[in-house]
Amino acid sequence: MIRKLSHTEIDRQKWNAIIEQSAYSSLYAKSQFLDVVCPNWEALVLDDYDAVFPIPIKKRLGISYVVQPILSQQYTIYTNRTISKEEKNEFIEIFKRYKFVRISLSEPLLEPTKEKSNYVLNLNKSYQDLRNNFSRNTIRNIVKAQKKNIFCEQLFEQEQAIEMLLANDTANHYTPYKQPIINILQAIEWEAYSITDGTNRYATAIFLKLGNRLYYLFPASSTEGKEKSAMFLLIDSVIQKYAGTNLIIDFEGSELEGVKRFYQGWGAENNPYYFVKRIRIND
Helix, strand or coil: CEEEEEHHHCCHHHHHHHHHHCCCCCHHHCHHHHHHHCCCCEEEEECCCCEEEEECEEEECCEEEEECCCCCCCECCEECCCCCHHHHHHHHHHHCCCCEEEEEECCCCCCCEEEECCEEEECCCCHHHHHCCCCHHHHHHHHHHHCCCCEEEEECCHHHHHHHHHHHCCCCCCHHHHHHHHHHHHHCCEEEEEEECCCCEEEEEEEEEECCEEEEEEEEECHHHHHCCHHHHHHHHHHHHHCCCCCEEEEECCCCHHHHHHHHCCCCEECCEEEEEEECCCC
16 A cells, blocks of 8 residues: 655655665655755655655745755656566555656656656776776866876865865855755765865865765866866866776756867766656646
8 A cells, every 4th residue: 555654754764674675775765865855755655664755846926846856866766676567556646646746756657758868887897897897088188187286185084075165166056955965964974175286276076975976966067176187186086986886976967068078088988867847637
């Protein structure tokens, strides 16, 4: 039986266990991440957490909207077993009862969908083997950065990592989300790296970590950092650090061609996800 539960009714231990055990295991579906980005989230839960489906909810004038939360990418049905066609259809039919839906899914569970790109790089090869798959442009930019007398160092203090991220955020992407980012870093394992010449900081990236996946969620380069190709050096340093392990860098995705080329330039593969927008108007 599938139950619809509010976030306050969720057994967090059972919820996070099934998220981590799922083939689609995802940072975005962890309860502590959902609590930050969508405090009023709901969920569909099959039996004793045999399968779960997070529903990010916003409410306006008493109406529930399913809306993709800030700083998150995709959701799906999470399970550690093969669920039957009937069980999957039951999840979908309950989900369809929401009148307004604007969400991205790991699978094309609803129609119509728009396919979107998500690039991932498996680091289970030697660094040289990984480098052999870099594009010529990527290698050229790594070499360019190496000639600028800059280097990569890891940041261990949360306050410093956020300070450096915002300082390099010339496009002002993250400043409006400073408090949610702080809350996320307090709840989720993370690693941060910065490119410096010993005095100035030119690029910073904060990766969130779940299982064997590093999420490239918060990158920023200053104007001078872009001129120095600093982010190329940062990513290359992380790849060198973890080459030969079972870690995967999840670059996330972008519909911007320049950003796509940046991800593809590392030899990353596209694992698409699916955007759904639907309005139920028949009742």
